[in-house]
Amino acid sequence: MGPESQSQIKAVADRFGTDDLVVVLGAADPEALEVAAETVTTGDPAYAGPLAGVSLGLPVVHILEPEVKEQVDPDVYSEQVGLLELTLDTDAVQTAMRKLRHEDGE
């Protein structure tokens, strides 16, 4: 994740605190998801940006996960994500999210 994005996330966490903050991801690539999730939980894995060594411990979910989708207005979801939902590998995304949250038993 770029240093500018990390800086913005850090500023948001500093301003609002981490108790009520959630990160919703949109990446389709499992490796990209892993990097993004690690950055906002245990810190920048590349040790290069403002979040290097900063454990925000934020909860991470994905816009393509059913538990997120069901909370969104169906018309809005269809308009904003509908086509992408058909073209992206949602199974791979959901598997990757469970794995990075350690919900897969590992």
Added chain:
Amino acid sequence: MKLEGRKVIALGERDGVPGEAIASCLASAGADVVFSFTECFV
């Protein structure tokens, strides 16, 4: 996880779902989108 009333960061990606699309969805779910952006993962 209930998103209504929570502060959320929409961390989109160019080759996935963009931040703005995530933000629109979350706003309709009653979440407070405090930061939204679209990364380019290389």
